[in-house]
Amino acid sequence: MVLEIARAISGMCGRLGIPYIFKASYRKANRSRLDSFTGIGDEMALKILDEVRQAGIPVITDVHGPEEAETASRHVEVLQVPAFLCRQTELLVACARTGLPVSVKKGQFLSPGAMRFAVDKIRESGNDRVMITERGTTFGYQDLVVDFRGIPEMQQLGVPVILDVTHSLQQPNQESGVTGGKPALVEHMARTGMAAGVDGIFIETHPDPSSALSDGANMLPLDRLEGLLKQLVRIRAVTRELNLP
Numbered sequence: 609m610v611l612e613i614a615r616a617i618s619g620m621c622g623r624l625g626i627p628y629i630f631k632a633s634y635r636k637a638n639r640s641r642l643d644s645f646t647g648i649g650d651e652m653a654l655k656i657l658d659e660v661r662q663a664g665i666p667v668i669t670d671v672h673g674p675e676e677a678e679t680a681s682r683h684v685e686v687l688q689v690p691a692f693l694c695r696q697t698e699l700l701v702a703c704a705r706t707g708l709p710v711s712v713k714k715g716q717f718l719s720p721g722a723m724r725f726a727v728d729k730i731r732e733s734g735n736d737r738v739m740i741t742e743r744g745t746t747f748g749y750q751d752l753v754v755d756f757r758g759i760p761e762m763q764q765l766g767v768p769v770i771l772d773v774t775h776s777l778q779q780p781n782q783e784s785g786v787t788g789g790k791p792a793l794v795e796h797m798a799r800t801g802m803a804a805g806v807d808g809i810f811i812e813t814h815p816d817p818s819s820a821l822s823d824g825a826n827m828l829p830l831d832r833l834e835g836l837l838k839q840l841v842r843i844r845a846v847t848r849e850l851n852l853p
Contacts, residue, residue: 681708742806815829
């Protein structure tokens with residue numbers, strides 16, 4: 609399934625001229641319930657990511673502890689720091705020292721301006737290849753809201769800003785212990801982000817979201833992705849024509 613999805617999206621992006629990086633977590637560490645799916649084993653999962661790379665598709669994955677950074681760096685082109693861990697100094701430094709680009713997801717509990725400290729930690733560790741991923745801010749107990757004023761504010765730090773479209777639509781802390789979401793708004797959120805001048809987008813997708821073992825409540829069905837990407841390419845062209853970010 610990993611190769612099927614990676615190749616399908618790579619083909620779409622190739623036809624549309626979009627730079628593409630495939631994202632998959634070799635281990636899902638941030639789960640609400642003990643019985644939630646967390647992975648198939650690190651060794652097997654990393655081998656699958658290697659197969660994606662061998663197909664000519666660059667890969668990004670999450671790391672959750674300093675000891676993981678060096679191991680994961682041998683299997684991917686980009687490392688990502690999860691939102692809940694964006695203030696963990698040892699993790700940020702370990703990722704920076706691999707020399708790979710590092711994507712830091714903005715904590716749901718942080719203002720856009722506060723992300724400058726995460727960026728500084730990576731830069732001061734000798735790595736200037738850093739980006740920020742916006743994924744919404746906690747709004748009450750069971751909702752997230754994206755403040756689009758934060759996009760240009762974070763871009764002023766001199767880093768690309770990515771919008772995590774699907775995780776921004778999560779509804780955490782459900783009584784079931786499984787995060788909910790608003791997948792009907794995925795296209796709307798993506799179009800809004802592109803119009804707001806984000807440098808890239810992150811979208812969870814799956815051939816059958818209802819059967820996905822993780823984050824199915826937020827996913828865009830794979831067969832709807834190319835149509836959305838075509839819209840985003842057109843929106844980006846318009847923003848450039850108007851000399852917007």
